[in-house]
Amino acid sequence: AQKITxxxxxxxxxxxxxxxxxxxxxxxxxxxxxxxxxQPSSGEMIFLIYQGSYDQQNATEGRYSLNFxxxxxxxxxxxxxxxxxxxxxxxxxxxxxxxxxxxxxxxxKGTRLSVIA
Amino acid sequence: xxGVIQSPRHLIKEKRxxxxxxxxxxxxxxxxxxxxxxxxxxxxxxxxxxxxxxSDKGSIPDRFSAQQFSDYHSELNMSSLELGDSALxxxxxxxxxxxxxxxxxxxxxxxxxx
Numbered sequence: 001a002q003k004i005t006x007x008x009x010x011x012x013x014x015x016x017x018x019x020x021x022x023x024x025x026x027x028x029x030x031x032x033x034x035x036x037x038x039q040p041s042s043g044e045m046i047f048l049i050y051q052g053s054y055d056q057q058n059a060t061e062g063r064y065s066l067n068f069x070x071x072x073x074x075x076x077x078x079x080x081x082x083x084x085x086x087x088x089x090x091x092x093x094x095x096x097x098x099x100x101x102x103x104x105x106x107x108x109k110g111t112r113l114s115v116i117a
Numbered sequence: 118x119x120g121v122i123q124s125p126r127h128l129i130k131e132k133r134x135x136x137x138x139x140x141x142x143x144x145x146x147x148x149x150x151x152x153x154x155x156x157x158x159x160x161x162x163x164x165x166x167x168x169x170x171x172s173d174k175g176s177i178p179d180r181f182s183a184q185q186f187s188d189y190h191s192e193l194n195m196s197s198l199e200l201g202d203s204a205l206x207x208x209x210x211x212x213x214x215x216x217x218x219x220x221x222x223x224x225x226x227x228x229x230x231x
Binding site: 033035037043044045046047050091095098102103104105106107108109110 | 148150152159160161162165167172173175205207209218219220221222224225227
Protein backbone atom coordinates (compact mmCIF):
# COMPACT_ATOMS: atom_id res chain seq x y z
CA ALA A 1 0.00 0.00 0.00
CA GLN A 2 1.20 3.48 -0.82
CA LYS A 3 2.44 5.18 2.32
CA ILE A 4 2.50 8.68 0.86
CA THR A 5 -0.09 9.83 -1.67
CA UNK A 6 0.21 12.96 -3.73
CA UNK A 7 -2.88 13.17 -5.91
CA UNK A 8 -1.81 16.11 -8.05
CA UNK A 9 0.70 15.08 -10.74
CA UNK A 10 0.89 18.69 -11.96
CA UNK A 11 -0.23 22.10 -10.78
CA UNK A 12 -0.18 25.57 -12.29
CA UNK A 13 -0.19 28.77 -10.26
CA UNK A 14 0.01 32.41 -11.20
CA UNK A 15 3.03 34.31 -9.95
CA UNK A 16 2.42 35.97 -6.54
CA UNK A 17 -0.55 33.69 -5.82
CA UNK A 18 -0.63 31.05 -3.09
CA UNK A 19 -0.79 27.34 -3.92
CA UNK A 20 -1.50 24.21 -1.88
CA UNK A 21 0.11 20.88 -2.70
CA UNK A 22 -1.72 17.90 -1.24
CA UNK A 23 -0.20 15.03 0.67
CA UNK A 24 -1.84 12.23 2.62
CA UNK A 25 0.03 9.53 4.49
CA UNK A 26 -0.61 6.15 5.99
CA UNK A 27 1.00 4.90 9.18
CA UNK A 28 -0.02 3.15 12.35
CA UNK A 29 3.03 4.32 14.27
CA UNK A 30 2.38 7.25 16.61
CA UNK A 31 5.89 8.61 16.07
CA UNK A 32 6.75 9.83 12.60
CA UNK A 33 8.11 12.80 10.73
CA UNK A 34 6.76 14.42 7.61
CA UNK A 35 8.98 16.29 5.16
CA UNK A 36 8.62 18.28 1.98
CA UNK A 37 11.42 18.46 -0.56
CA UNK A 38 11.79 20.54 -3.70
CA GLN A 39 13.58 19.11 -6.71
CA PRO A 40 14.33 21.59 -9.49
CA SER A 41 15.24 20.44 -12.97
CA SER A 42 18.91 20.40 -11.96
CA GLY A 43 18.12 17.38 -9.79
CA GLU A 44 19.20 18.31 -6.28
CA MET A 45 16.84 17.52 -3.40
CA ILE A 46 16.19 20.63 -1.33
CA PHE A 47 14.65 20.34 2.13
CA LEU A 48 11.75 22.76 2.65
CA ILE A 49 9.86 22.01 5.82
CA TYR A 50 9.35 19.39 8.51
CA GLN A 51 6.44 18.41 10.78
CA GLY A 52 6.72 15.97 13.65
CA SER A 53 3.77 13.81 14.60
CA TYR A 54 3.72 15.24 18.12
CA ASP A 55 4.07 18.86 17.09
CA GLN A 56 1.07 20.89 18.16
CA GLN A 57 1.66 23.80 15.82
CA ASN A 58 1.77 23.75 12.05
CA ALA A 59 5.32 24.18 10.77
CA THR A 60 6.28 27.35 8.90
CA GLU A 61 9.49 28.28 7.08
CA GLY A 62 9.38 31.61 5.32
CA ARG A 63 6.91 31.33 2.43
CA TYR A 64 6.31 27.65 3.18
CA SER A 65 3.80 26.38 5.67
CA LEU A 66 2.51 22.93 6.37
CA ASN A 67 -1.19 22.39 6.98
CA PHE A 68 -1.02 19.37 9.27
CA UNK A 69 -4.33 17.62 9.95
CA UNK A 70 -3.39 14.58 12.00
CA UNK A 71 -6.85 13.02 12.20
CA UNK A 72 -7.14 13.15 8.42
CA UNK A 73 -3.51 12.07 7.98
CA UNK A 74 -2.80 14.94 5.68
CA UNK A 75 0.19 17.26 5.48
CA UNK A 76 -0.41 19.76 2.73
CA UNK A 77 2.28 22.23 1.71
CA UNK A 78 1.22 25.82 1.23
CA UNK A 79 3.47 28.13 -0.76
CA UNK A 80 2.55 31.78 -0.45
CA UNK A 81 3.42 34.51 -2.98
CA UNK A 82 4.64 32.06 -5.64
CA UNK A 83 7.75 32.98 -7.57
CA UNK A 84 8.99 31.78 -10.96
CA UNK A 85 11.83 30.03 -9.17
CA UNK A 86 9.30 27.85 -7.33
CA UNK A 87 8.70 25.88 -10.52
CA UNK A 88 9.93 22.39 -9.65
CA UNK A 89 8.90 18.91 -8.56
CA UNK A 90 7.74 18.74 -4.95
CA UNK A 91 7.93 15.55 -2.93
CA UNK A 92 6.19 14.77 0.31
CA UNK A 93 8.01 12.18 2.41
CA UNK A 94 7.66 10.42 5.72
CA UNK A 95 10.02 8.83 8.20
CA UNK A 96 8.63 6.22 10.52
CA UNK A 97 10.51 3.70 12.66
CA UNK A 98 11.17 0.33 11.08
CA UNK A 99 11.96 -2.88 12.94
CA UNK A 100 15.62 -2.07 12.47
CA UNK A 101 15.12 1.19 14.37
CA UNK A 102 16.15 3.00 11.24
CA UNK A 103 13.94 5.58 9.56
CA UNK A 104 14.56 5.92 5.83
CA UNK A 105 12.39 8.34 3.91
CA UNK A 106 9.41 7.09 1.97
CA UNK A 107 8.43 9.45 -0.82
CA UNK A 108 5.24 10.22 -2.66
CA LYS A 109 5.15 10.31 -6.45
CA GLY A 110 5.57 14.07 -6.45
CA THR A 111 3.73 17.10 -7.79
CA ARG A 112 5.20 19.18 -10.59
CA LEU A 113 4.48 22.84 -9.92
CA SER A 114 4.65 25.37 -12.72
CA VAL A 115 4.53 29.06 -11.86
CA ILE A 116 3.18 31.27 -14.64
CA ALA A 117 4.22 34.90 -15.05
CA UNK B 118 28.21 24.98 6.42
CA UNK B 119 29.55 21.73 5.08
CA GLY B 120 27.15 19.67 3.01
CA VAL B 121 27.00 16.09 1.85
CA ILE B 122 29.50 15.45 -0.93
CA GLN B 123 29.00 12.89 -3.64
CA SER B 124 31.38 11.86 -6.33
CA PRO B 125 31.40 11.59 -9.20
CA ARG B 126 28.54 13.88 -10.18
CA HIS B 127 28.09 12.20 -13.53
CA LEU B 128 29.09 8.72 -14.63
CA ILE B 129 28.65 6.93 -17.92
CA LYS B 130 29.14 3.18 -18.08
CA GLU B 131 28.51 0.34 -20.48
CA LYS B 132 26.27 -2.61 -19.74
CA ARG B 133 27.91 -5.28 -17.58
CA UNK B 134 30.52 -2.83 -16.27
CA UNK B 135 30.95 -1.90 -12.62
CA UNK B 136 30.59 1.47 -10.93
CA UNK B 137 31.51 2.88 -7.54
CA UNK B 138 29.73 5.89 -6.10
CA UNK B 139 31.13 7.74 -3.11
CA UNK B 140 29.44 9.73 -0.39
CA UNK B 141 30.99 11.95 2.26
CA UNK B 142 28.43 12.81 4.96
CA UNK B 143 28.26 16.02 6.92
CA UNK B 144 30.87 15.94 9.71
CA UNK B 145 29.61 14.28 12.89
CA UNK B 146 26.63 12.72 11.10
CA UNK B 147 26.56 9.05 12.01
CA UNK B 148 23.89 7.76 9.59
CA UNK B 149 24.06 7.46 5.81
CA UNK B 150 21.24 6.55 3.45
CA UNK B 151 21.38 5.69 -0.25
CA UNK B 152 18.44 6.33 -2.57
CA UNK B 153 17.87 5.59 -6.24
CA UNK B 154 15.68 7.84 -8.37
CA UNK B 155 14.83 6.54 -11.83
CA UNK B 156 13.73 8.95 -14.57
CA UNK B 157 10.39 10.50 -13.66
CA UNK B 158 10.22 8.46 -10.46
CA UNK B 159 10.32 9.19 -6.75
CA UNK B 160 13.46 8.28 -4.81
CA UNK B 161 13.57 4.72 -3.51
CA UNK B 162 15.52 3.71 -0.43
CA UNK B 163 18.37 1.28 -1.12
CA UNK B 164 20.43 0.84 2.03
CA UNK B 165 21.54 2.63 5.15
CA UNK B 166 24.37 2.61 7.65
CA UNK B 167 24.54 3.68 11.25
CA UNK B 168 27.91 3.99 12.96
CA UNK B 169 29.58 2.07 10.13
CA UNK B 170 27.25 -0.89 10.38
CA UNK B 171 24.56 -1.70 7.85
CA SER B 172 21.31 -0.81 9.55
CA ASP B 173 18.62 -1.44 6.96
CA LYS B 174 18.05 -2.58 3.41
CA GLY B 175 15.42 -1.46 0.99
CA SER B 176 15.02 -2.35 -2.66
CA ILE B 177 18.72 -2.85 -3.34
CA PRO B 178 19.55 -5.42 -6.04
CA ASP B 179 21.93 -8.25 -5.14
CA ARG B 180 24.34 -6.84 -7.75
CA PHE B 181 24.81 -3.80 -5.54
CA SER B 182 26.75 -3.64 -2.32
CA ALA B 183 27.72 -0.83 -0.02
CA GLN B 184 29.81 -0.13 3.01
CA GLN B 185 30.65 2.67 5.38
CA PHE B 186 34.26 3.23 6.31
CA SER B 187 35.97 4.30 9.52
CA ASP B 188 35.89 7.95 8.44
CA TYR B 189 32.11 7.58 7.88
CA HIS B 190 32.26 7.97 4.14
CA SER B 191 30.25 5.41 2.22
CA GLU B 192 30.60 3.71 -1.13
CA LEU B 193 27.94 2.08 -3.27
CA ASN B 194 29.36 -0.61 -5.53
CA MET B 195 27.33 -1.64 -8.53
CA SER B 196 28.29 -4.61 -10.69
CA SER B 197 26.94 -6.13 -13.91
CA LEU B 198 25.27 -2.83 -14.74
CA GLU B 199 21.99 -2.94 -16.61
CA LEU B 200 20.23 -0.27 -18.64
CA GLY B 201 17.63 -0.01 -15.88
CA ASP B 202 20.28 1.09 -13.41
CA SER B 203 20.41 4.47 -15.13
CA ALA B 204 19.23 6.82 -12.43
CA LEU B 205 20.10 9.59 -10.05
CA UNK B 206 21.68 8.18 -6.91
CA UNK B 207 21.41 10.23 -3.76
CA UNK B 208 23.26 9.90 -0.55
CA UNK B 209 21.78 11.51 2.55
CA UNK B 210 23.16 11.84 6.04
CA UNK B 211 21.66 12.58 9.42
CA UNK B 212 22.64 12.71 13.05
CA UNK B 213 20.86 9.78 14.61
CA UNK B 214 18.22 7.52 13.15
CA UNK B 215 15.10 9.00 14.70
CA UNK B 216 12.12 9.98 12.61
CA UNK B 217 12.53 13.59 13.71
CA UNK B 218 16.04 13.96 12.36
CA UNK B 219 16.33 15.77 9.06
CA UNK B 220 18.16 13.96 6.30
CA UNK B 221 20.52 16.18 4.35
CA UNK B 222 20.86 15.18 0.73
CA UNK B 223 23.92 15.34 -1.44
CA UNK B 224 23.70 16.68 -4.99
CA UNK B 225 23.40 13.17 -6.41
CA UNK B 226 25.35 11.10 -8.92
CA UNK B 227 23.71 10.77 -12.29
CA UNK B 228 24.54 7.32 -13.68
CA UNK B 229 23.93 6.56 -17.32
CA UNK B 230 24.29 2.98 -18.52
CA UNK B 231 24.66 2.58 -22.29
